[in-house]
Amino acid sequence: MSAVVDSHGHAGEQHDHHGGYSGIMRWITTTNHKDIGTLYLWFSFIMFMVGGVMALVIRTELYSPGLQWVDPDFFNQMTTMHGLIMVFGAIMPAFVGFANWQIPMMIGAADMAFARLNNWSFWLLPFAASLLVISFFVPGGAPGVGWTLYAPLTVQMGIGMDLTIFAVHILGMSSILGSINIITTIINLRAPGMGLMRMPLFVWTWLITAYLLLATMPVLAGAVTMTLTDRHFGTSFFNAAGGGDPVLYQHIFWFFGHPEVYIIALPAFGVISQVIPAFSRKPLFGYASMVYATAAIAILSFIVWAHHMYTVGMPVTGQLFFMYATTLIAIPTGVKVFNWAATMWKGSLSFETPMLFAVGFLFLFTLGGFTGLVLSLAAVDIQLHDTYYVVAHFHYVMAIGALFAGFAGVYFWLPKWTGRRYDETLGKWHFWLSAIFVNVAFFVQHFAGLAGMPRRIPDYPLMFETWNKISSIGAWGFGLSQLLFLYVVLKAIRSGEKAPQKPWEGADSVEWTHLPTPVPYHTFETPPVLK
Amino acid sequence: MSRNLKTALVLASIALTTFAGIVAKYWILNGS
Secondary structure, three states, rough: OOOOOHHHHHHHHHHOOOOOOOOOOHHHHHHHHHHHHHHHHHHHHHHHHHHHHHHHHHHHOOOOOOOOOHHHHHHHHHHHHHHHHHHHOOOOHHHHHHHHHHHHHHHOOOOOOOOOHHHHHHHHHHHHHHHHHHHHOOOOOOOOOOOOOOOOOOOOOOHHHHHHHHHHHHHHHHHHHHHHHHHHHHOOOOOOOHHHOOHHHHHHHHHHHHHHHHHHHHHHHHHHHHHHHOOOOOOOOOOHHHOOOOOHHHHHHHHHHHHHHHHHHHHHHHHHHHHHHHOOOOOOOOHHHHHHHHHHHHHHHHOOOHHHHHOOEEEEHHHHHHHHHHEEEEEEEEHHHHHHHHHHHHOOOOOOOOHHHHOOOOOOHHHHHHHHHHHHHHHHHHHHHOOOHHHHHHHHHHHHHHHHHHHHHHHHHHHOOOOOOOHHHHHHHHHHHHHHHHHHHHHHHHHHOOOOOEOOOOOOHOOOOHHHHHHHHHHHHHHHHHHHHHHHHHHHHHHOOOOOOOOOOOOHHHHHHHOOOOOOOOOOOOOOOOO | OOHHHHHHHHHHHHHHHHHHHHHHHHHHHOOO
16 A cells, blocks of 8 residues: 555644634534544443443342342333343444444545535434433323333323434434435545455445445334324324234334444454454455445345244244245355354464454353354244243344453544543453453353243243342443543543554554544545555 | 446435335326
């Protein structure tokens, strides 16, 4: 690759120039992709804490059988809001934050294609989050229907349900606008020489994820709009009393919901695909197959939705179709896991914090994937449906998988973002505490589920007590460990040692090779020429 | 019209059509 055409001396002089405003107005009016990326990341961390507190309320109540701390209605509100906030408020915005920071830098673009739209996409989120929080304080409280918002319960809930529906609409609009921006940026703003098959895997995974978002968020919007009209405008889409069908809601929701799993997982795969080669000091093994596997996962994700609803009474042929389609996803996912392992094979490995989280991801996400295969089998799933086995499975995939990839990404790019190194010893403490406690919290839930413990209940028989006690201790340990993460990040920002342009020897994408550390406020004033 | 705007309009029309299509399928066509 050639040296960057952009004059960094000039850019460096402008480093402190943050546009026309300063203070809070800078953040409200900013159109800079790095500022907006930072906003997304902090917002997602705050939501992660809010959703985490809700998880701890749930786990504290479940520490012992019987009703101890909260009444069942409030418990249901906690499970619902924990799910909604973690999925839509924490995980998705975190990866959009990564996209905002990284995509323009990785493809040699000056900024996102629509900078003002980017600002709006972010600032929609606090309004949506506020609606979700406000729903706790209206008559009837927040909806207690589960994050999937299944009808017909949603048709019967109080005004909190309306607030949640509007929140989902706003979150969906933010996601759609964000994905339009990301696709346009990647398609139109790549620097000369940055061909599609030269793009870093992180960019590829986000291009495919953005298409998934564009195709599925309107479906969710349609489902909740129909719920809204059922509630207030006399329609009966999902109301059996009026000739509607509650199962229709489940079909529409999961047509969105399963691709949503990959909307969360694919950017996580992208982060891991950047981290593992850097700390293996080798190029990614099987780049082209990684791209095709990502696309294959995305396409297959549209034909597996009904594996979430084997128990609604579908024909055996339907069960067989969705079972085989679901197991097919193991093939491209296996290609990815194989390629990550092959990248490490005979590499010059070192295990700094990002690599620890990446390897942790590899083990734990794969474990979650395997329990997914178990659940894909209709005969088994009918036994395990709505048990804690399912809770354990999706927390391994979505909570541990996405979170560990997120932590790997933050530790990996933090020196580039802030210009400062984090405390490596504390970072490693964060990893080991998280890895141990998260398994204490979730691994035992497999056993509770196999023994028949249903999900979304505040009370349970004595036979499940031991598993629940262990799980609650793990959850508290995991939650408290995240305060260490906050401390490590703040310490790096305030007093971290200055980082060089390329702190990781094996990192070779454009942000490391063509941009100084910290990155100038205006990333590329003229596009770099990449050879 | 810029290339970026054209791309965005195509993508936005996909999203809008999907949303309207889902609702219309079960409302106007009654799911048939």
